[in-house]
Structure formats: structure tokens, C-alpha cells
Amino acid sequence: MDPALQLLKDLIAVDSINPSLVAGAAGEAAVARTIAEAMRGTGLTVETQDAVPGRPNVVGIVEGRAPGRSLMFCGHIDTVGVAGMKAPFDPVERDGRIYGRGSQDMKSGVAAMIDAARVIAESGGLAAGKLVIACVADEEHASIGADALVTRWRADAAVVTEPTDLQVAIAHKGFEWVEIETEGRAAHGSRPRDGRDAIRLMARVLNGLDVIDRGLQSKPPHALLGTASLHASLIEGGRELSSYPDRCHLQMERRTIPGEAPGVAAREVDALLTRLRSEDPDFKAASKEMFARSPYEIAADHELPRAMLHAHSTLAPLHPCTPAPIGMSFWTDAAILGDAGIPSILYGPTGAGLHSVEEWVDAQSVVTCRDALVSLARDWCR
Numbered sequence: 286m287d288p289a290l291q292l293l294k295d296l297i298a299v300d301s302i303n304p305s306l307v308a309g310a311a312g313e314a315a316v317a318r319t320i321a322e323a324m325r326g327t328g329l330t331v332e333t334q335d336a337v338p339g340r341p342n343v344v345g346i347v348e349g350r351a352p353g354r355s356l357m358f359c360g361h362i363d364t365v366g367v368a369g370m371k372a373p374f375d376p377v378e379r380d381g382r383i384y385g386r387g388s389q390d391m392k393s394g395v396a397a398m399i400d401a402a403r404v405i406a407e408s409g410g411l412a413a414g415k416l417v418i419a420c421v422a423d424e425e426h427a428s429i430g431a432d433a434l435v436t437r438w439r440a441d442a443a444v445v446t447e448p449t450d451l452q453v454a455i456a457h458k459g460f461e462w463v464e465i466e467t468e469g470r471a472a473h474g475s476r477p478r479d480g481r482d483a484i485r486l487m488a489r490v491l492n493g494l495d496v497i498d499r500g501l502q503s504k505p506p507h508a509l510l511g512t513a514s515l516h517a518s519l520i521e522g523g524r525e526l527s528s529y530p531d532r533c534h535l536q537m538e539r540r541t542i543p544g545e546a547p548g549v550a551a552r553e554v555d556a557l558l559t560r561l562r563s564e565d566p567d568f569k570a571a572s573k574e575m576f577a578r579s580p581y582e583i584a585a586d587h588e589l590p591r592a593m594l595h596a597h598s599t600l601a602p603l604h605p606c607t608p609a610p611i612g613m614s615f616w617t618d619a620a621i622l623g624d625a626g627i628p629s630i631l632y633g634p635t636g637a638g639l640h641s642v643e644e645w646v647d648a649q650s651v652v653t654c655r656d657a658l659v660s661l662a663r664d665w666c667r
């Protein structure tokens with residue numbers, strides 16, 4: 286069996302569910318040990334960095350024989366939960382596919398990038414420059430792993446090996462989370478003059494969000510990402526049937542596109558609440574940004590995506606793919622690397638079912654991904 290696929294199976298077999306998503310879950314420590322051992326076994330220099338205690342990143346280095354440009358491959362080693370899956374940690378191979386939690390998202394990309402470093406190390410290493418293999422924690426929650434990584438490791442370019450169906454992705458959306466609370470007045474349900482209904486006050490907010498969203502989605506779209514959008518994610522309010530609700534709490538998400546300034550969602554909500562207050566002096570509400578991550582984009586004619594497309598195209602007779610770079614809808618650690626000044630792209634294997642009960646990756650695409658990463662590293666590190 287190809288060593289990249291053996292490593293992938295070894296990684297799937299180790300539970301690394303993100304404990305910030307699923308209380309009491311295993312976290313990254315065990316899979317980080319498996320990875321550290323695999324990288325040491327092929328001669329890489331290996332360092333472990335705790336993002337927080339028990340939540341490690343593992344970084345392997347191939348040092349070139351002369352100074353030169355550095356290249357980072359970066360992938361997350363946590364997975365989402367496994368509720369409803371029959372055998373999430375049993376890496377079954379069937380009809381050219383490998384099944385299991387993390388097979389697509391993204392232990393396949395991680396196996397491909399580690400095995401690319403093995404191929405390079407075992408075939409004489411790099412003449413110049415440096416290859417950094419960054420395996421990071423917590424991408425599925427708050428990316429504390431990538432945040433910690435960029436405080437210690439930099440590179441002249443990076444490839445995040447999230448699954449892209451072997452296409453080169455140069456852009457993805459960002460997101461902003463905002464919470465809004467309306468304030469009513471609790472009272473006996475029979476006394477309308479005493480009560481003020483916080484849930485119906487929130488309805489005004491929801492109507493306003495509807496207008497904002499329609500506006501966003503009727504703007505000219507980003508060429509690769511479409512338009513920005515928002516949705517109301519979570520709502521709660523009220524205490525019992527016979528009382529006026531004194532408060533209603535909403536958490537919403539706004540997806541952002543390149544060119545939008547950070548904090549745009551909080552400002553839109555602010556303006557909406559200001560308008561609602563001016564329309565009704567009894568309207569009381571407050572809002573606050575909870576968390577935000579920026580969108581990401583690199584120019585299509587930047588050397589890095591061109592070099593990645595070229596590296597892939599050397600394998601193209603076997604594996605044709607769209608020749609132009611694409612955009613991904615979901616947020617990735619590429620934004621953190623990009624914000625840290627590291628030009629980044631995404632390129633990874635083909636599969637389906639990420640975050641669902643049946644997840645798989647196409648085995649041949651993992652091998653192709655590995656081979657293309659080897660080719661890129663030899664081309665870039667000089």
C-alpha cells in the first residue's frame with residue numbers, strides 16, 4: 286500500500302474529536318503523538334507546541350542544504366464529532382475510497398503533506414530553503430492551533446491541504462458572529478399595560494435582518510465567492526406561557542467576502558438597532574460581536590497559485606482538473622496564515638461527506654495530492 290494511504294489509515298484510527306465541540310472528547314494529543322512519531326521516523330526535526338495545555342500543534346521541518354525560500358504545508362488534526370456513525374475510527378477501504386471520520390476533512394490532506402516531506406527527505410532532501418509541515422489543533426472550533434503556530438513559525442508561502450478536489454483555491458469567505466438581546470418587561474399575561482413582549486421586539490430585529498440580507502445578496506457578487514449573507518442561528522426567550530417575556534436573545538452569523546471591512550456585521554446591527562430605537566422610544570436592545578474571522582484572497586496571478594497549478598498539471602494526464610483557481614465557501618486557517626503575512630492557497634484531496642455520517646476520501650487523490658506537493662516543494666524551495 287502507498288505509505289500516504291497507510292498513514293491516512295493510521296490517523297483515522299486515532300480519535301481526535303475537538304473537545305470544544307464535544308464535551309469530554311479526546312482532542313489532538315494522541316494523534317499528535319502518532320504524527321510526531323511518523324515524522325521523526327522519516328528524519329524530520331519535530332517540535333510540539335501546546336496551543337493550550339493538552340491541545341498540541343506538531344511541526345516537522347526539512348532543512349535545505351543552503352539558504353533559500355521556505356514553504357509551509359498546513360493542516361488541522363482535529364475532527365468534528367461522530368454521532369450517528371457506525372465505525373468512525375475504522376478506516377475501511379472500498380472501491381478506491383477510504384471511509385472514516387476525518388478521511389476527507391482533513392486527515393487525508395495531513396497524510397499527503399507529511400508523506401510529501403518523507404518523499405523529499407528520503408530522496409536526498411532539499412538543495413535549498415526549508416519545508417515546514419504544520420499540523421495544527423482546533424480548526425473546527427476557534428483555530429487556537431493556527432493562532433499559536435504563526436507566533437513561532439513563518440514561511441514565504443503556504444499550502445493549506447483542506448479538501449479541494451485537487452483544485453487550487455485562492456479565496457474563501459470569512460464570518461462574524463453577533464449576539465443581540467431585546468429587553469421587555471415581565472408581567473402577568475393578563476396585564477398588557479404592565480408587560481412588554483421582548484420576543485415581539487426581536488421580531489422587529491429579525492425583519493430588519495431580512496432587509497439587510499436581501500441587500501447583501503442583491504449586490505454584485507465576488508467572482509469566486511458569490512455574495513455575502515447572514516442568517517439567524519440561535520434564538521431563545523420567554524419563561525412560561527402565562528407571562529410576558531422580559532428578554533429575547535439572538536445569535537446570528539454574517540458570512541463576509543474579501544473587501545468587506547472587519548466588524549461590518551456589528552456595525553450593520555448597530556445601525557438597525559439605532560433605527561428601531563428612533564421609531565419607538567420603548568424599544569430596548571443591545572448587541573455585541575462574539576467572534577469573527579476574516580475572509581481570504583490571494584491574486585490569481587501570484588506566483589504561488591501558478592506554481593501549484595503547474596505542479597498539479599505535471600500529473601494531469603492521469604488526473605485532469607479545472608485549470609483555473611477556485612474559491613471555497615467555508616472559512617479555513619489560510620486566513621490566519623494570510624493575516625500573518627504568509628501568502629497561502631488551498632489544495633487537497635477529493636472526497637465527500639465532511640461533517641456527515643458517511644465521510645470518505647478518494648484514495649488515488651491522496652496520492653496525487655502528495656505527488657503534487659512534492660513537486661511544488663522542489664520547485665519553490667530554492
Ligand SMILES: [Zn+2]
Nearest residue numbers: 361390391447
Ligand atoms: Zn477542515
